[in-house]
């Protein structure tokens with residue numbers, strides 16, 4: 001290290017880490033470079049912590065500040081991300097699989113409410129296992145539901161009005177008005193319980209094993225931004241995060257917070273994951289909540305994507321690593337060294353954001 005606090009380079013420290021213990025200031029600098037300005041921990045209620053401990057998920061809460069303005073009042077908003085695994089084996093009756101997940105979402109949503117979350121987002125296609133790459137039509141497409149009146153949406157509407165919370169619920173949508181066409185859709189439910197609208201995934205992965213094109217159509221909803229009581233929000237579903245113009249279009253349409261509900265595995269995307277949401281936040285001056293599921297989901301029948309690899313029953317480990325990114329490039333850490341709770345991988349991340357009527361990367 002130099003005489004100041006700066007590191008020679010991240011690479012030099014990583015090389016040293018293999019040989020000797022790192023000093024606290026080196027770790028601090030590493031965190032600063034990799035995570036940006038440190039997000040301050042946000043205190044949450046005893047009740048929320050107790051619930052997380054009893055129900056065996058982690059609860060993490062951080063606060064991002066903004067410079068005080070003289071002419072505009074601060075605008076504090078709390079956003080929440082739910083990162084969960086499936087509950088029942090993929091061989092169980094479909095309705096039981098979905099019911100198990102919805103019960104889990106209810107518990108985690110209640111914890112988010114106890115943390116004062118205003119806008120909550122679940123992971124991509126949150127009502128079932130991530131079956132998209134199996135190419136089996138049934139039973140999986142039976143999980144598709146109406147974005148306006150589907151059973152999961154109804155449950156979310158009840159929670160949204162009970163908790164005064166905007167809920168973003170990503171589902172497999174069946175558009176009954178248009179020949180039962182399927183879409184990968186996020187439904188935005190206002191804090192009054194009304195369905196504000198929906199936005200459909202507009203880029204479908206067809207990358208080696210990760211081929212989802214058998215199930216749903218490319219979205220045609222453009223880059224919608226939803227005006228909620230807590231800010232203007234948009235949803236860029238999973239694979240859309242690799243497309244900078246996608247992010248840009250949500251920004252141009254006025255988004256202040258963009259969620260990226262995802263389902264992705266290590267071999268495919270882990271090196272990109274930590275930078276993509278941060279780059280989007282920096283480049284477009286908005287906040288991003290990136291969510292990935294956790295666990296390895298095993299299916300009864302082997303499947304292959306025609307990529308020359310042997311058939312298999314799962315397609316890898318969903319590595320979680322959900323986080324919130326700020327316009328100045330800072331982000332919430334994935335795992336705290338001294339986390340209060342035993343590690344369960346399922347996490348509710350809550351981030352409190354304070355800003356004036358607007359913010360900039362230099363705030």
Ligand SMILES: NC(=O)NCCC(=O)O
Nearest residue numbers: 205238239263264268269
């Ligand atoms: N669900 C989905 O779009 N997955 C794509 C995986 C990735 O791009 O990381």
